[in-house]
Amino acid sequence: MSLAEVRARIDALDGELVRLLADRQILVRQAAxxxxxxxxxxxxxxxxxxxxxxxxxxxxxxxxxxxAEAVWRAMIAAFIELELDEHRAGS
Known part of the structure; x- marks a missing residue:
């Protein structure tokens, strides 16, 4: 496999991750x-x-x-900030 092929596979995975994060965001907003x-x-x-x-x-x-822990802690922190911003806006 070439570097270009590895990068293309990484890009495809990044696209899947973005879609999954969008799904997670929907659920985070519901939980909020x-x-x-x-x-x-x-x-x-x-x-x-x-x-x-x-x-x-x-x-x-x-x-x-x-x-995994580093990624999840960063993701959770970002979603907490999103929730807090929405709570503040709704107050």
Missing amino acids: GFKVDEQAVRAPDRVEQVVQAVRERAVDAGLSPDV
């Missing part, structure tokens, strides 16, 4: 409707639960659990 305050949005216990589960899934899938 159940949350009454900033603490409920931040939900640190839930974040740790999700991260631990992702680390375990990563090991099973052959992905570095440290990479």
Whole structure:
């Protein structure tokens, strides 16, 4: 496989990831409707639960659990900010 082919496959995966993140965003917005305050949005216990589960899934899938954790923490932080912005706008 050439570098160009590897990059094309990465680009295709990136497209799939964007579609999956869009689906996740829809669900995050739905979940936001159940949350009454900033603490409920931040939900640190839930974040740790999700991260631990992702680390375990990563090991099973052959992905570095440290990479998985870093990606998920960044993603979760971005979605928390989205939720907080929407809560503030709705207040």
